Amino acid sequence: SEINVGDVETLSHTITQEDMDKFVQLTGDDNKLHVDKDFAGKTQFKKQVVHGMLGASFISTVIGTKLPGDGALWFSQTLEFLLPVRLGDQLSIVASVIKKNDKEQIIELKTEIFNQNKQVVTKGVAKVKVIALEQPVVTDEPADANRPKTALVIGGTGGIGKAVCMQLAKDGFQVVVHFHSNKQAAEQIKTNIEAAGGKAVAVQADILKKEDIHEMIVKASRALAPVDVLVNCAATVIPNIKFMDLDWEDYQKQIDLNIKSTMLIIKEVLPAMMDNKYGKIVTVGSLTVDKPNADWSHYITAKAALTGFTKSLAFELAPKGIRINMVTPGMVSTELTADIPEKIKLLTAAQTPLRRLALAKDVADTVSYLCSEKSDFLTGENIRLTEAIFQTAPGIGCEGKKLNKENEYSF
Structure with a gap:
């Protein structure tokens, strides 16, 4: 129950010879002033004096059983012993709340012990922390928890995207394989998933067009079910361009691919996730944000x-049961990096702790974890797959080239 300043609890107890004998047996304090009647008679007290802490120990009883009761942690006490307590005295132990700290869950108690003559024999101040029981974690069950979950993989035909599609299908997800132009590859991934006993659908969309995105989500929902998990693996070849040769268009293309498309897709899948009180979103970052290299200013800025974007949205969506995290690999051995000189790949691999480049499977395994219930407590996190010093040389990417419209976005 709620504890308030002014609350009072009392306890009564009559001190007996048995009490004193047990106290001596427990503590070993056999001071003759307490236990020897003849010795005490020769002192100024004339009678045996009950151990001060015997009476004070009943403060613990009040705190532990009454105020606040179960879960009380008594961590501080001042005491003044004002009058001697005798055998046969009828004690009243009174505790009253004089201060309360809701933030720290601490109360201060004025503690007083009275004898049968209403004299205060002991007084002090106690500090007590109110320990609450740890409550079991209650997670919102998805409204339609019994149906298979559906994962939408953007850029599903790329090296990482394909690995993610296959792994999520293996995890039991129904998979929506998004493609931009490579329909044949998307259909092959769909066929492979179905051959392994899973369910999949291939859906085309230009993720820079709001209408295409809307149509993609509608088709996915009709073919399988509303999207529970979104993984954005969209990627493009990154041209090496000196800053002085960059136009704003170069920045805009990267920002559109990384921010605009992600925002538009999330806006489309979010209503169903919110209705279901559950959702997982995974974005793909780049180690170059932490360890930049020259000539990629446009790309690094967007990443x-x-x-x-990922961290901010995670904070906003968490109360709605939706988690959003990022996976950040270094150089990954895929078709996108196939034209990078072997020397650069070997140098990069040598600078990683495991002495190899990340594989698409490494990324897919991490995405699998973030899409599973095992990661339900994670949101707003950026999982780095390597701490390589990712450096490039002039020759990486499409040096100095402006990609034509057809090859602008390689999904």
Whole structure:
């Protein structure tokens, strides 16, 4: 029950010879003033004096059983012993709340012990922490928890996207394989998933167009079910361009791919996730945000923005049961990095703790964890798959080239 300043609890107890004998047996305090009647008679007290702490110990009884009761942690006490307590005295132990700290869950108690003559024999101040029981974690069950969960993988035909599609299918997800132009690859992934006993659908969309995104989500929901998990693996070849040669268009293309498309897709899947009180969203970052290299200012700027976007949205969506996290690999051995000189790959691998480049499977395994119930307590996190010093040389990417419209976004 609620504890308030002014609350009072009392306890009565008559001190007996048995009490004193047990106290001596427990503590070993056999001071003759307490236990020897003849010795005490020769002192100024004339009678045996009950141990002061015997009476004071009943303060513990009041705190532990009455105020606040179960869960009380008595961590501080001042005491003044004002009058001697005798055998046969009828004690009244009174505790009253004089201060309360809700934030720290601490109360201060004025503690007084009276004898049968209403004289205060002992007084002091106690400090007590109110220990609450740990409550079992209650997580919101998805409204339709019994149906298979559906995962939408953006850029599902890329090296990482394909690995993510196959792993999530293995995890029991129904998979929506998104593609931009490579329909054949998307259909092959769908076929592979179905051959393994899973369910999948391939859906085309230009993720820079709001209408395409809306149509993609509608098709996915009709073919399988509303999207529970979104993984954005969309990627594009990154041209090496000196800053002085960059146009704002180069920045805008990267920002559109990383921020605009992610925002538009999340807005489409969010209503169903909110209705279901459950959802997982995974974005893919880049180690170059932490360890930048030259000539990629446009790309790194967009990925840094995506990192902030992910963390900010995680904070906003958490109360609704939706988690959003980021996976940040270094250089991954995929078709996107196939044209990088072997020397650069070997150098990068040598600078990683495991002495190898990350594989698409490494990324997919991490995404699998973030999409599972095992990661339900994680949101707003950025999981780095390597701490390599990711450096590049002039020759990486599409040096100095402006990608044409057809190849602008390689999903």
